[in-house]
Amino acid sequence: MLTLIRQGRIAKWFSGYGQEAVAAGTAWALDDRDYILPMHRNLGVWTTRDVDRERLFCQLMGKKGDFTNGRDRTFHFGLPAKNLVGMISHMAAMLPVACGLGQAVRFREADRVACAFCGDGGTREGDFHEALNLASVWDLPVLFLVENNGYGLSTPTDEAVAPDDIADAAAGYDMPGMIVDGNDVFAVIEAVREARAHARTEGPVLLEMKTFRVRGHEEASGTAYVPDELIEEWKEKDPLDRFAARVREEGLLGADRMESIRAELESAVDELAEWALDRPAVTSTPEAERDAVFAPSPDPDPPSPDADxxxxxxxxxxxxxxxxxxxxxxxxxxxxxxxxxxxxxxxxxxxxxxxxxxxxxxxxxxxxxxxxxxxxxxxxxxxxxxxxxxxxxxxxxxxxxxxxxxxxxxxxxxxxxxxxxxxxxxxxxxxxxxxxxxxxxxxxxxxxxxxxxxxxxxxxxxxxxxxxxxxxxxxxxxxxxxxxxxxxxxxTEAYTLPFGEARVAREGTDATIVTYGVGVHWALAEAEHQAEANGVELEVVDLRTLVPWDRDTVRQSLDKTNRLLVLHEASRTAGFGAEVAAELGEIGFELLDAPITRVAAEDLPVPNAKPLEDEIFSATARLRPKVEDLLAF
Missing domain, CATH: 3.40.50.970 (Thiamin diphosphate (ThDP)-binding fold, Pyr/PP domains)
Incomplete structure (x- = not known):
């Protein structure tokens, strides 16, 4: 990947160079049933979990055959079959998700844990502290694994994190904290196995893996902000070199066999990379992309017309x-x-x-x-x-x-x-x-x-x-x-109602009020007043759901009344009424006998004093004059 980015053949790569032992060792130590929530640099998690290499390379290259159909990059996805839950770009955001997975494990009394990765910088996010506290209070089987690799993007950890050891935070949440040599894969495996055994029965553990990022935050950003001597110091602790030395010392593999394995892997990787780069780009259609936003929902089961x-x-x-x-x-x-x-x-x-x-x-x-x-x-x-x-x-x-x-x-x-x-x-x-x-x-x-x-x-x-x-x-x-x-x-019977179907709350012929929530009651009261005082019949349409919302019912009402007022309690600017007005201006313009009217609250924070809220802020103070202006146009 480093070679390809230098050649300009790929655009971005988050290198785990120098900290491979954390990802590979953790995935090796955990049971395959355990959830892992990795991050950008944790390629070793995916390879150790034996994720399909061809699809993985397509994902990394953004090519057809990937895991996300071009909708996200690198490791921003999950594979339920491998118990992997991918990250989003917001640091520490997946730690509370791990708590939910741990909660599910406890609920089902299963023999599993969830292990969520976090960087040193991410430990300053609120989600880190919220997740640790929740896991501790509920005794959840969660491992919080901090890769302390020395830097955020360019800010050194000691300029962003007050304590020398992030693992010290564990004491504040009444859980064990472990400091681990993250560049020794055997130390990683031992620590994760010990932490897993504790988490299964006793509750969460915080693991701080001390390691170092010898490449840029992402490859294009470089490492000019890192002192050369610091990189050289950590190169002496490179996890792959240390692993190779250990294997040699214990006589497990000879130098020739290790070189043979390395050559086989390099050849396989090069071949896969070239194959993936030659794959076609991801294509789609607007319909397919829209269909992917939501999972299919069950059909509604509305009440029978004669239900008690x-x-x-x-x-x-x-x-x-x-x-x-x-x-x-x-x-x-x-x-x-x-x-x-x-x-x-x-x-x-x-x-x-x-x-x-x-x-x-x-x-x-x-x-x-x-x-x-x-x-x-x-x-x-x-x-x-x-x-x-x-x-x-x-x-x-x-x-x-x-x-x-x-x-x-x-x-x-x-x-x-x-x-x-x-x-x-x-x-x-x-x-x-x-x-x-x-x-x-x-x-x-x-x-x-x-x-x-x-x-x-x-x-x-x-x-x-x-x-x-x-x-x-x-x-x-x-x-x-x-x-x-x-x-x-x-x-009284069991029933469900469909999303995306508005309700005509009151039939009318002279103008339509489209609203929702409390606005429906305001509109109905105004409609009663107009009918009694002026003989005007207002139609009131209750949207019920805003996403999805029912354009057809509103247009059908406008076809009958030719005047439209949109009402809501929220403040006027960029309120949902603006969306309704703009949409009907496009799909119902030829039906209008008057400009579309919006009635909403003032663009103010909601005041505390009741007279201020009722007389200045509230939309109801402006509803009747706006209705009368619309009818008189």
């Missing part, structure tokens, strides 16, 4: 839907802050731990990124995960796992990720800037996430059961103001 119903509060419908989903599948696991005995901040999971047990209803520490990453690990092992954000506002602390890990995994390497994120959101209750935000538009802009915002108890129950059964990450936004203020008829 009960008058139910919004919050009770959510509770019933989640309880039904957990009864449907005894491997569904629910996690979140204070959700077990306490029942959650809004009491949605009240009584769940008594019915389903503490293995399925888990209090997490205050670790949004850690909890969401653990949810991903559970889902990789086939256990659907439901993660409650205490308030949707706090999901910003879990943003990386949501938009970079959960959202991209199926597209990149075909792994279904069944994680439902329950997110109580919205204002109107005087809760101030950090407990009132409507952040759904953040996630509608991220391919790979489904976004659901129910407005009625019936929809809340059916759509939540759909979300928990969906093999894709789903953001399920629950408006807090609706929890105990809205009631409705909810079928």
């Amino acid at each position: 119903t009960e008058e139910t509060r919004f919050i009770d419908a959510i509770q019933d839907g989640l309880r039904a989903a957990m009864r449907d599948d005894d491997e569904v696991i629910v996690m979140g802050q204070d959700i077990a005995e306490y029942g959650g901040a809004f009491k949605v999971t009240d009584g769940f731990v008594d019915e389903f047990g503490s293995k399925r209803v888990r209090n997490t520490p205050i670790i949004e990124d850690g909890a969401l990453g653990a949810g991903m690990g559970l889902s990789i092992e086939g256990l659907p995960a439901v993660v409650e954000m205490q308030y949707a506002d706090f999901i910003s602390c879990g943003f990386n796992q949501t938009v970079n890990n959960l959202a991209t995994t199926h597209y990149r390497w075909g792994q279904p990720v069944n994680v439902t994120i329950r997110a109580p959101f919205g204002g109107g209750i005087g809760a101030g800037p950090f407990h009132s935000q409507s952040r759904e538009a953040w996630f509608t802009h991220t391919p790979g996430l489904k976004v659901v915002v129910p407005a009625t108890p019936r929809d809340a129950k059916g759509l939540l059961r759909t979300a928990v059964a969906d093999p894709n990450p789903v953001l399920f936004f629950e408006h807090k103001k609706l929890y105990r203020s809205v009631r409705g008829a909810v079928p």
Whole structure:
């Protein structure tokens, strides 16, 4: 690979030159059933696990026949058959995923561990500390393996990491910490075997492998920032040379046999590299790429038209839907802050731990990124995960796992990720800037996430059961103001509702209001007022889901009314209403008798004082004048 990059025949390579013993020794020491979550430089993990060499070379060269169909590079993918889970570029992000895998192992009482690699620089990320703490609190069978190779990109480790030994962090999380000579493959094997034995029965271990990166962060960046004498010092400790010397000293192989083996390998590698370079480039179609974003979902099972119903509060419908989903599948696991005995901040999971047990209803520490990453690990092992954000506002602390890990995994390497994120959101209750935000538009802009915002108890129950059964990450936004203020008829039988189908909440002929969540109730109230006061009939369309969203139903309504108003509680600029307005401006322009109108909140943080929220920030203060302007145009 180094030769090829110098020749300009490949563009990028992250060399493990000088630290090969860590990857090869770790993979050798672990059982093939154990999960490994490697990084850029850990080619030895893949070769030791005997990954198909031809496909691996195609992956490294970005050629047809690779593992990701050209959707990602090098080791950014997983191979379930080999129990390998590839990285994303964000440092330490896979450590919480290893916790989820370890949680699944404990749940199934299996004899396995998960081993997650991390660089010295990555140990300063929050995910590192969240994962170590979670693994320790839950006694998970996880090995956290730090490759301390002296540098981040160009910053020396001692300028970025305060302690001399990163393994000292283990004491703060009540787990063993081991310092290992990472350039001695035998020391690596011995340490990993010892750590695995401990993790299986006692809980996590932190391993710090002392090694050195003698090449650039990636090959093109060079090593000008590394003192020459430091490189020379570590060349004397080269792991391959040390291995060869040990083999000679113990009389296991003669020099001639070792050279013969080296020549055979070099010939095989050269031949494979040339073959892969001559392979055609990856090609695809827009349809194939779009189809790869989400895993296929089960067909919905809507209630029968004559189903018995009960008058139910919004919050009770959510509770019933989640309880039904957990009864449907005894491997569904629910996690979140204070959700077990306490029942959650809004009491949605009240009584769940008594019915389903503490293995399925888990209090997490205050670790949004850690909890969401653990949810991903559970889902990789086939256990659907439901993660409650205490308030949707706090999901910003879990943003990386949501938009970079959960959202991209199926597209990149075909792994279904069944994680439902329950997110109580919205204002109107005087809760101030950090407990009132409507952040759904953040996630509608991220391919790979489904976004659901129910407005009625019936929809809340059916759509939540759909979300928990969906093999894709789903953001399920629950408006807090609706929890105990809205009631409705909810079928008592088991049912699911389809994503991507809007509901006409009120028939009308004079204008269409498109909205979702609490906006549906605002629109219905305004429609009643306009009918009584002015004889105007407004049609109200409840989108129900924002990804996917139902363009056809909105266009059909516009075909009837010829006027469109888009309403939501979130702030105006770049809110989801802008997407609806722009799309209908393209596909329904010829139907419009007036400009499309948007009604949304002011572009302000949500104020705490109730009069400020209701009269200045809220969209409802502007709804009636905007409706009247639209009708008068």
